[in-house]
Amino acid sequence: MLAKTGIKGRLPFWLASSSISILDLSSNALSGKLPHWIGNMTSLTFLNLSNNGFFSSIPVEFKNLSLLMDLDLHSNRFTGNLNVIFSKEVEDPLGHYNSIELSNNNFNGKIDDDIGESPAVGSISSLILSNNKIQGSIPKSIGKMSELKVLKLENNGLSGEIPMELGNAKGLTTILLSGNKLSGAIPEKVINLKELKEFDVSSNRLSGRIPPHKVNIPVSGFKNNRGLCGVPLPPCKHF
Numbered sequence: 001m002l003a004k005t006g007i008k009g010r011l012p013f014w015l016a017s018s019s020i021s022i023l024d025l026s027s028n029a030l031s032g033k034l035p036h037w038i039g040n041m042t043s044l045t046f047l048n049l050s051n052n053g054f055f056s057s058i059p060v061e062f063k064n065l066s067l068l069m070d071l072d073l074h075s076n077r078f079t080g081n082l083n084v085i086f087s088k089e090v091e092d093p094l095g096h097y098n099s100i101e102l103s104n105n106n107f108n109g110k111i112d113d114d115i116g117e118s119p120a121v122g123s124i125s126s127l128i129l130s131n132n133k134i135q136g137s138i139p140k141s142i143g144k145m146s147e148l149k150v151l152k153l154e155n156n157g158l159s160g161e162i163p164m165e166l167g168n169a170k171g172l173t174t175i176l177l178s179g180n181k182l183s184g185a186i187p188e189k190v191i192n193l194k195e196l197k198e199f200d201v202s203s204n205r206l207s208g209r210i211p212p213h214k215v216n217i218p219v220s221g222f223k224n225n226r227g228l229c230g231v232p233l234p235p236c237k238h239f
Contacts, residue, residue, distance in 0.1 A: 116141025143168035155179035
């Protein structure tokens, strides 16, 4: 583990020929581009480069990391599309993601509609993409991620409606979608997920009556949506 050791500069080239499975270089002063030779590190199961100064897109060779199961790149300046991460190869039964943490970067573009069909993310439990520049709609296929517990997509540029299909991911405990441009109504199936403990759709463009729900969601989870009404917000006048 080389976290918080003050390493500076680019990712050391000697890693290209190493067979290490766990690499934690978080909270250092690394910078530059993520090199193409990252794809040679095919033994990696765990990669943490968070809290550094990387500023490139993810090279296509990343797809070769067929054993990788936990990825944390949060708090860098990574750019470009996310789909090379989601569509990486797997080596059954290994290489299926447990967790992806990519918050606080500059990732952009759309999330592939068929992300939920990708073998790499089929059994993921935590998907965190907050504070990026991701656009487009929330893919309906996320509902096919049967092991998903945590979904954090807040503070992006997501638009369209909250897909009802999210309610098919029965294990979801956390859904954070605040600070986007989401419109339409809150699906009853989603807000009534049995395991749900944390739900925040504030600062969007949602409308309609908040469906009756058992989980205790504070007013702050719904605020700054002009068209929303009903408990815990003021009562609806027109519905």
